[in-house]
Amino acid sequence: MNNDICVYLRVAEKELSRGSLQILGLGQKLAKKLNSKIIAIIAGDKTKIMKATDSLHIDEVWYIKKAEKEELDNCQLEAKMCLDKIKPSVLLILADAEGKILASELGVMFRTGVTADCIKIEVDELGLLQQTRPAFGERILAEIITPKRRPQIATIRENVLPIDVENSECDIKYIAVDEQKRSKEFEVVGLQNIVQIQKKSIEDASILVAIGKGVCHKAELERLYKFADKIGATIAGSRGAVEAGLVDAEYQIGLSGKNVNPELLITVGIRGSIQFLAGINRCKNIIAINNDLDAPILKRATYPVCSDWKSVIEKLGKKLETMEFNK
Numbered sequence: 001m002n003n004d005i006c007v008y009l010r011v012a013e014k015e016l017s018r019g020s021l022q023i024l025g026l027g028q029k030l031a032k033k034l035n036s037k038i039i040a041i042i043a044g045d046k047t048k049i050m051k052a053t054d055s056l057h058i059d060e061v062w063y064i065k066k067a068e069k070e071e072l073d074n075c076q077l078e079a080k081m082c083l084d085k086i087k088p089s090v091l092l093i094l095a096d097a098e099g100k101i102l103a104s105e106l107g108v109m110f111r112t113g114v115t116a117d118c119i120k121i122e123v124d125e126l127g128l129l130q131q132t133r134p135a136f137g138e139r140i141l142a143e144i145i146t147p148k149r150r151p152q153i154a155t156i157r158e159n160v161l162p163i164d165v166e167n168s169e170c171d172i173k174y175i176a177v178d179e180q181k182r183s184k185e186f187e188v189v190g191l192q193n194i195v196q197i198q199k200k201s202i203e204d205a206s207i208l209v210a211i212g213k214g215v216c217h218k219a220e221l222e223r224l225y226k227f228a229d230k231i232g233a234t235i236a237g238s239r240g241a242v243e244a245g246l247v248d249a250e251y252q253i254g255l256s257g258k259n260v261n262p263e264l265l266i267t268v269g270i271r272g273s274i275q276f277l278a279g280i281n282r283c284k285n286i287i288a289i290n291n292d293l294d295a296p297i298l299k300r301a302t303y304p305v306c307s308d309w310k311s312v313i314e315k316l317g318k319k320l321e322t323m324e325f326n327k
């Protein structure tokens with residue numbers, strides 16, 4: 001194991017994406033402090049990758065040969081292969097939906113820690129990352145270290161870092177990585193399902209199904225996706241659901257999420273905290289399903305349903321399917 005810094009980057013058209021430039025700038029700084037190499041892993045077309053990187057200060061670019069755009073996010077095996085050879089101390093990935101999936105899968109493969117959604121990253125002289133991220137509803141900033149396992153994997157939120165990239169005249173070493181044959185178990189079926197359902201952004205949707213922490217398990221989501229699909233709804237969620245990994249942060253309703261104003265909002269297992277309610281002020285009709293009679297959402301709802309969501313969702317689906325909404 002060495003002190004090299006690895007960054008997982010993406011090319012958008014002819015240049016690195018905005019988030020990737022931010023991650024690269026950070027990686028360069030850490031590498032400089034440790035006097036180590038800065039190494040990038042990028043999936044896509046070689047010519048585009050070379051154009052996007054040739055003036056930048058990067059020691060090595062490991063490029064994963066992928067032709068199809070939809071294949072670009074399915075690079076866990078190739079990334080693992082690169083990391084097995086590079087053996088970096090640190091891996092930095094952008095905290096978007098695909099980046100989070102990649103980071104968590106690599107975390108499992110290397111049995112190492114992943115610190116998600118970092119807003120600040122520093123490194124000490126020995127190469128130990130000091131990773132800062134908000135915790136407990138953003139009430140505190142937690143400083144996290146991964147003392148024993150390598151690589152230290154961190155995802156970083158877009159736009160919390162400036163674009164501060166160092167250029168260089170030096171030759172970059174480009175190393176090709178062939179696409180790996182993947183077995184069935186590596187197909188990301190769940191993600192495809194979500195993308196198919198998310199036809200509209202949550203601000204534009206006329207029907208929203210908002211998932212809360214009361215839904216508990218990812219395995220139960222399939223029923224809610226089917227329900228949403230049946231009634232032409234878009235999936236959203238509370239912060240509780242986002243923190244439980246049930247819904248992506250992009251679809252969070254509320255004070256630190258988005259304001260929504262659909263014709264119909266159906267909340268499932270959401271308590272109705274002040275912060276969540278702040279995002280639904282303009283909703284016209286609210287059906288709230290919660291098994292606790294004291295949950296504030298039931299007082300705010302047009303149609304409160306105090307019950308276990310699993311016992312009502314199918315019946316509700318049948319009723320709503322036949323009703324006309326501005327889809």
Ligand SMILES: Cc1cc2nc3c(=O)[nH]c(=O)nc-3n(C[C@H](O)[C@H](O)[C@H](O)COP(=O)(O)OP(=O)(O)OC[C@H]3O[C@@H](n4cnc5c(N)ncnc54)[C@H](O)[C@@H]3O)c2cc1C
Pocket residue numbers: 136137138139211212213214215237238239240241252253254255256257258268269270271272273274275276279289290291292295307308309310
């Ligand atoms: C600065 C700050 C900003 C924040 N911003 C936001 C924001 O933008 N959006 C947001 O949502 N939150 C935000 N929060 C967090 C907020 O305070 C709550 O923690 C969060 O809304 C709780 O999410 P929840 O209702 O899904 O989970 P919980 O509070 O855990 O509620 C789950 C609910 O599900 C019910 N339930 C459990 N099982 C079932 C079942 N089988 N059937 C039916 N119901 C069931 C429970 O009775 C409970 O009421 C913020 C907090 C802070 C401090």
